[in-house]
Amino acid sequence: MTWDSFIYFAVAAVVLWAVGAWAAWREKSQIAYSSTIVGLLIFFSFILMMWISLERPPLRTMGETRLWYSFFLPLAGIIVYSRWRYKWILSFSTLLALVFICVNLFKPEIHSKTLMPALQSPWFAPHVIVYMFAYAVLGAAAVMALYLLFFKRSPASDEEYDITDNMVYVGLAFMTIGMLIGALWAKEAWGHYWSWDPKETWAAITWLAYLVYVHYRQLPTHQPRLALWVLLFSFVLLQMCWWGINFLPSAQGSSVHVYN
Amino acid sequence: MGLMLQLSVGPVVWDAFRWPVNGVVLAGFLAMIAIVFLLRERVYGFLFIGTNKAAIPALVYAVGLTIIMGLTRQTEKGWWLNNMLSFWPFVLIYVYIAVILGQIIIRRTLHFQWKRDIPFLLNHLGLFIAMTTATLGNADVQRLKMMTAKGEPEWRALDSQSMIVEMPIAIELKKFIMETYDDGSPKRFASDIQILTQSGKNIETTVDVNKPVEVDGWKIYQYGYDTQMGAKSSVSILELVSDPWLPLVYTGIYMMLAGAVCMFVFGNRRKRV
Numbered sequence: 430m431t432w433d434s435f436i437y438f439a440v441a442a443v444v445l446w447a448v449g450a451w452a453a454w455r456e457k458s459q460i461a462y463s464s465t466i467v468g469l470l471i472f473f474s475f476i477l478m479m480w481i482s483l484e485r486p487p488l489r490t491m492g493e494t495r496l497w498y499s500f501f502l503p504l505a506g507i508i509v510y511s512r513w514r515y516k517w518i519l520s521f522s523t524l525l526a527l528v529f530i531c532v533n534l535f536k537p538e539i540h541s542k543t544l545m546p547a548l549q550s551p552w553f554a555p556h557v558i559v560y561m562f563a564y565a566v567l568g569a570a571a572v573m574a575l576y577l578l579f580f581k582r583s584p585a586s587d588e589e590y591d592i593t594d595n596m597v598y599v600g601l602a603f604m605t606i607g608m609l610i611g612a613l614w615a616k617e618a619w620g621h622y623w624s625w626d627p628k629e630t631w632a633a634i635t636w637l638a639y640l641v642y643v644h645y646r647q648l649p650t651h652q653p654r655l656a657l658w659v660l661l662f663s664f665v666l667l668q669m670c671w672w673g674i675n676f677l678p679s680a681q682g683s684s685v686h687v688y689n
Numbered sequence: 690m691g692l693m694l695q696l697s698v699g700p701v702v703w704d705a706f707r708w709p710v711n712g713v714v715l716a717g718f719l720a721m722i723a724i725v726f727l728l729r730e731r732v733y734g735f736l737f738i739g740t741n742k743a744a745i746p747a748l749v750y751a752v753g754l755t756i757i758m759g760l761t762r763q764t765e766k767g768w769w770l771n772n773m774l775s776f777w778p779f780v781l782i783y784v785y786i787a788v789i790l791g792q793i794i795i796r797r798t799l800h801f802q803w804k805r806d807i808p809f810l811l812n813h814l815g816l817f818i819a820m821t822t823a824t825l826g827n828a829d830v831q832r833l834k835m836m837t838a839k840g841e842p843e844w845r846a847l848d849s850q851s852m853i854v855e856m857p858i859a860i861e862l863k864k865f866i867m868e869t870y871d872d873g874s875p876k877r878f879a880s881d882i883q884i885l886t887q888s889g890k891n892i893e894t895t896v897d898v899n900k901p902v903e904v905d906g907w908k909i910y911q912y913g914y915d916t917q918m919g920a921k922s923s924v925s926i927l928e929l930v931s932d933p934w935l936p937l938v939y940t941g942i943y944m945m946l947a948g949a950v951c952m953f954v955f956g957n958r959r960k961r962v
Contacts, residue, residue, distance in 0.1 A: 546898040602953035620930040630759045641748045679762045
């Protein structure tokens with residue numbers, strides 16, 4: 430199995446996921462489940478065959494990492510769907526998976542790209558994948574907050590606040606997992622699990638900011654609109670953590686996380 | 690209060706917290722949390738500390754100080770905001786958060802309900818354990834560099850102040866391995882080594898970047914090599930790390946991991962009334 434046959438598996442999987450997403454909008458949940466799961470199985474069979482033919486888990490190159498993103502996004506989508514029945518979640522996860530599949534299809538040279546020794550770790554893929562998923566969900570929560578604050582004419586309903594809360598809970602859960610996986614990996618790679626590297630400092634800031642939102646929402650006397658502002662501000666901090674520190678003078682030369 | 694301490698006694702001297710001082714401080718801290726809890730009916734402020742209302746301003750304050758930390762250059766020799774980890778207000782706000790966590794953990798444990806409180810305890814107790822033991826145990830972490838060479842067993846290592854430390858293990862370099870990709874970028878750094886310990890072990894093994902070897906409580910990492918010689922380097926620099934508090938910190942980390950999984954699976958169970 431090589432990357433040449435990727436396009437057939439990818440197209441089949443994306444079509445099935447798209448059918449699942451469409452079925453979710455139409456509230457035909459049986460079709461949504463079966464189609465998405467068959468798509469996942471097809472996609473995973475490609476990963477598995479790559480695994481066998483490479484004689485190592487396909488986790489090393491960026492292209493291989495994207496393969497896992499594309500797999501995990503609809504998987505997480507279907508789990509969220511089964512839990513809360515959001516009609517839009519499968520469309521969202523399919524679209525994101527499609528983006529990563531397209532990058533893999535149209536930028537094939539990245540498959541052979543070298544990976545420096547420091548990144549060659551089984552922790553690498555889960556750390557990045559889980560964080561990317563967290564960022565995606567928290568991004569959706571921020572979009573929701575923008576909509577409720579600035580675009581919706583009538584006052585936001587309790588249900589809309591609940592949706593926002595649930596997205597934050599899912600995002601925060603993944604962010605926590607990503608951060609802790611990072612800590613366990615750091616111990617293996619650098620000898621210590623937390624070194625207040627600028628990226629780690631900003632990860633802590635972002636994490637604490639979302640904790641502020643979660644705890645504030647639980648106060649019986651809180652102001653919902655202020656909570657939405659907290660959410661937006663947290664997302665700004667998240668951007669700082671994600672790519673902002675690459676431009677931050679205080680992080681230059683002192684962070685091992687600054688990518689060129 | 691933090692500023693007054695900073696002015697009067699200077700920055701926090703973390704090195705002073707070596708065992709057994711950190712053990713005593715931890716016991717004292719836990720006792721203090723228990724006392725605050727027991728006196729909560731008598732002192733109004735103590736009752737407040739155990740509430741969500743106390744957590745929010747504390748978290749906001751911590752976010753603020755940590756943002757300053759993230760925006761400024763941090764060095765060990767730095768002063769005030771440039772050495773946030775030894776800046777009293779920064780340290781005290783996190784101590785205060787730990788006290789709040791302690792109060793709410795005791796309160797929930799006394800009114801324990803399985804379904805409601807297991808995820809809660811995993812998250813909060815996990816964070817409490819990880820925070821306190823990582824902070825107090827940090828002074829006991831030893832990170833040493835050992836320069837190993839072919840044919841010469843080495844048992845001395847250098848600490849961060851370049852002082853020689855005699856180790857209970859000796860390491861001899863058998864072979865330094867450096868592989869590159871076709872474009873010349875590094876693919877692998879590793880050292881084939883032989884380890885002899887005072888406890889009588891004789892181990893031949895390979896240390897790779899990202900794959901440390903553990904012997905008698907020491908983790909051995911590939912750290913560096915003779916960059917002038919590259920793949921022909923006849924020396925390899927290894928880092929030896931010992932962290933006796935690690936099992937406690939990992940207990941906290943694994944609890945938080947389980948708590949995060951619970952948070953994802955169960956979501957926000959709070960129902961509107």
